Amino acid sequence: MSEGFARPVAGHVPVLRLGDVLLVTLQGDLYDSTAHQLQQDLSETIARNGVTGVVIDISGVEIVDSFLGRVLAETAAQTELLAARTVVAGMRPAVAITLVELGLTLPGLRTALTTEAAMELLAQPIVTSRSGGMREESP
Amino acid sequence: MPTAAGVEARLPIRSDMDLVWVRQHVRQAAAQLGFGLVDQTKLVTAASELARNTLVHGGGGLMEASHVTTGGADGLRLAFSDSGPGIPDLDRALSDGYTSGGGLGMGLGGARRLVHDFEVESVPGSGTTVRVTSWVTRPPRQREDV
Numbered sequence: 001m002s003e004g005f006a007r008p009v010a011g012h013v014p015v016l017r018l019g020d021v022l023l024v025t026l027q028g029d030l031y032d033s034t035a036h037q038l039q040q041d042l043s044e045t046i047a048r049n050g051v052t053g054v055v056i057d058i059s060g061v062e063i064v065d066s067f068l069g070r071v072l073a074e075t076a077a078q079t080e081l082l083a084a085r086t087v088v089a090g091m092r093p094a095v096a097i098t099l100v101e102l103g104l105t106l107p108g109l110r111t112a113l114t115t116e117a118a119m120e121l122l123a124q125p126i127v128t129s130r131s132g133g134m135r136e137e138s139p
Numbered sequence: 140m141p142t143a144a145g146v147e148a149r150l151p152i153r154s155d156m157d158l159v160w161v162r163q164h165v166r167q168a169a170a171q172l173g174f175g176l177v178d179q180t181k182l183v184t185a186a187s188e189l190a191r192n193t194l195v196h197g198g199g200g201l202m203e204a205s206h207v208t209t210g211g212a213d214g215l216r217l218a219f220s221d222s223g224p225g226i227p228d229l230d231r232a233l234s235d236g237y238t239s240g241g242g243l244g245m246g247l248g249g250a251r252r253l254v255h256d257f258e259v260e261s262v263p264g265s266g267t268t269v270r271v272t273s274w275v276t277r278p279p280r281q282r283e284d285v
């Protein structure tokens with residue numbers, strides 16, 4: 001591979017605010033503690049600022065193991081309780097293949113191929129289906 | 140031909156920072172041995188699961204990486220060992236969804252699916268060693284390499 005080493009990321013992950021949406025870009029190899037910190041920071045930011053959507057861009061993430069997968073799923077569930085929808089964007093194909101084999105299909109996690117597609121998804125209205133679950137529908 | 144240098148290593152597993160070094164070493168060793176991108180990703184993910192188990196359940200330990208060969212094929216062998224409490228019921232530990240802590244219980248069984256060879260040696264009260272090996276698959280199966 002031509003790519004160099006992904007540098008480990010300590011401390012905080014930058015969170016960018018675009019209108020009512022928070023854009024989080026994960027890059028490289030995260031310490032567990034960094035992922036936990038992000039989960040906490042996001043919930044606080046949403047509660048404080050009345051954000052309605054979160055996009056987590058993982059296109060720069062080379063592996064998602066059960067730990068990071070759980071953090072992503074929990075983060076999405078938390079934001080949902082705070083009335084914000086989370087979309088995980090840009091998962092690499094190799095990561096998706098590996099996650100399925102690992103047995104981690106992360107049901108309930110909204111995904112999009114790109115950050116732009118995630119933004120579009122968040123711009124669509126929510127409809128509540130008869131089963132009580134939530135899904136997106138084109139206008 | 141891949142060389143042993145850059146593949147052989149003994150890395151401590153004592154903190155979540157060590158997990159990062161383990162993943163980076165496995166990534167680099169697998170790339171050097173000629174694993175395709177998807178197989179590299181599987182190996183690194185399996186290593187991450189096993190190293191985290193060594194840290195969380197085994198109380199810390201180490202990973203040893205080595206280059207193995209058979210009939211002209213190159214393989215990467217990873218051994219994760221600790222001197223923790225051991226695994227009393229291996230079948231149960233390997234089953235999806237079983238966790239003695241707050242995990243998802245996917246790590247051990249999932250890691251087994253991500254590698255070619257998988258073996259666990261565990262003595263209750265004195266520790267656990269998990270050894271995994273994956274082999275570089277040559278064409279025509281090597282289509283996943285982008």
Ligand SMILES: Nc1ncnc2c1ncn2[C@@H]1O[C@H](COP(=O)(O)OP(=O)(O)OP(=O)(O)O)[C@@H](O)[C@H]1O
Pocket residue numbers: 066067188192193196197221223224225226232233237238239240241242243244245246247248267
């Ligand atoms: N090195 C080890 N030493 C002692 N017990 C272990 C070790 N590795 C695994 N186990 C036991 O096997 C169980 C299953 O492991 P597995 O990795 O599948 O799940 P988990 O670590 O509990 O959760 P997850 O990995 O999904 O976060 C663990 O809960 C633990 O009881």
Ligand SMILES: [Mg+2]
Pocket residue numbers: 188191192242245246247
């Ligand atoms: Mg585990």
